[in-house]
Amino acid sequence: MKLSCGLLLSSLYCSASAASQAGHVFIFNSGTVQQAWKPEPQTVDPETARLIFAQRLGLARFHSIKSTDDEVVRQIARYGGIPQRPFGGESLYRINNAHTLIWIEDVEDPKAIISNMKPYTANFTISNPPSTSDNDRLVQDFTLQAESLPAKEDYNNWAYDSGVETEQALMSLKHVDSYRINKYLNIFRADKSDKVAPSSLSSAISQIMASATKIDCPGCGFSVTVVLMPPTSPKTKRAAQPYGTYDVPMRREARRQKTEALLSPASSTPPKPQSSVVWDLEDFPAITAQDDDSPVLGILPACFESKELCQVRTKNCSGHGGCGSMHKGAQDCFGCRCEATVEQVGDNEKTIKTTYWGGPACQKKDVSVPFWLFVGSGVIIAALISAGIGMLYSMGSEELPSVIGAGVSGPQRK
Numbered sequence: 001m002k003l004s005c006g007l008l009l010s011s012l013y014c015s016a017s018a019a020s021q022a023g024h025v026f027i028f029n030s031g032t033v034q035q036a037w038k039p040e041p042q043t044v045d046p047e048t049a050r051l052i053f054a055q056r057l058g059l060a061r062f063h064s065i066k067s068t069d070d071e072v073v074r075q076i077a078r079y080g081g082i083p084q085r086p087f088g089g090e091s092l093y094r095i096n097n098a099h100t101l102i103w104i105e106d107v108e109d110p111k112a113i114i115s116n117m118k119p120y121t122a123n124f125t126i127s128n129p130p131s132t133s134d135n136d137r138l139v140q141d142f143t144l145q146a147e148s149l150p151a152k153e154d155y156n157n158w159a160y161d162s163g164v165e166t167e168q169a170l171m172s173l174k175h176v177d178s179y180r181i182n183k184y185l186n187i188f189r190a191d192k193s194d195k196v197a198p199s200s201l202s203s204a205i206s207q208i209m210a211s212a213t214k215i216d217c218p219g220c221g222f223s224v225t226v227v228l229m230p231p232t233s234p235k236t237k238r239a240a241q242p243y244g245t246y247d248v249p250m251r252r253e254a255r256r257q258k259t260e261a262l263l264s265p266a267s268s269t270p271p272k273p274q275s276s277v278v279w280d281l282e283d284f285p286a287i288t289a290q291d292d293d294s295p296v297l298g299i300l301p302a303c304f305e306s307k308e309l310c311q312v313r314t315k316n317c318s319g320h321g322g323c324g325s326m327h328k329g330a331q332d333c334f335g336c337r338c339e340a341t342v343e344q345v346g347d348n349e350k351t352i353k354t355t356y357w358g359g360p361a362c363q364k365k366d367v368s369v370p371f372w373l374f375v376g377s378g379v380i381i382a383a384l385i386s387a388g389i390g391m392l393y394s395m396g397s398e399e400l401p402s403v404i405g406a407g408v409s410g411p412q413r414k
Contacts, residue, residue, distance in 0.1 A: 023126030024110045026226040027079060028212055030096055041123045044075050047244040049126045055080035056225055057099055059145045062247040079124055097152045097184045098162035098222035103139055105132050105191035107228040112198040119209045130242035131232045132191060139189050141248045143181050148249040151183035159184045162222040165211040169204045300360040303333035310334040314361035321362045338362040
């Protein structure tokens, strides 16, 4: 009995120690509809976490996906954020491109800083978190990448106002010249040397989240990513390049010089050509919900793990059906079952219009029946016309009857 208790206590201690050594990431996507149900947090490796950060911060052009693992692709699509809508038009005025990255090192108790998960869209953990120096280098490379990009359009000054609100909340923690990297991105990083109290961090982050989740102004809120990294253990063996390789542009000062300049440290050198498949992260289809009236974008999987996840990712099948089990007896494969919608046309109650829907989220009109009706009618009409022309031709080619020729005779000889 004593031995069993000892083994139980040791296993609990090991599991608690392993949980404390994981990095915690909390994300909020601007423009998403807040759901009471939130997906269970998953664990990602540092390289996948770097791809997720790059996708969220708008730095995807400097990063590439070298892994063909389906789970990695799903994690990037799940946490990568909201892409800009193609063919934006009027919707461009409703998108705030501002983003705030808060990176805190040496966090022993994440709950002391993030105690309320309600404002956040989702969260995940980072296994085998890299050292403080590696994290600092990654944040510096993100800064260089953001500085090299052109500023995005800010039609309503939402990005500017978001930057002002973010700086007001962060200046009380650590004073720097500016936390604004460019017109839309704000980056804050602190470690134990800054001597910032967890209560002050919690209060500042809550203030930022209150500004980001504006209910009275749909679209003008901004996205937030909070990264809490545990203290670095000197005994832990770490990889030489925990975040993998990616491209880093030169500093603006170095571009003006005629002499050569080093591109970046060794851990962020451009990747060598590989024979494996490399995908451009900038073209990666992020699957996220946007507005209630907007269609579901991105590539949806054939099956969802739960009914709730199917409802969230497909916006309850776009209101044209419901989520259910795709196969009889299967509890881990849920998808949309589309239903036809019936609408009244005009004032006549007997005149109705039935619309059929298809697609993985029932977001596409099923035009197969009208198409085949149109094609079938065209084929029948063409056949009737051909038959009529053939009948007229056959009637014109027939010989006249002999009775008509019998009454006609030549002149008589005298």
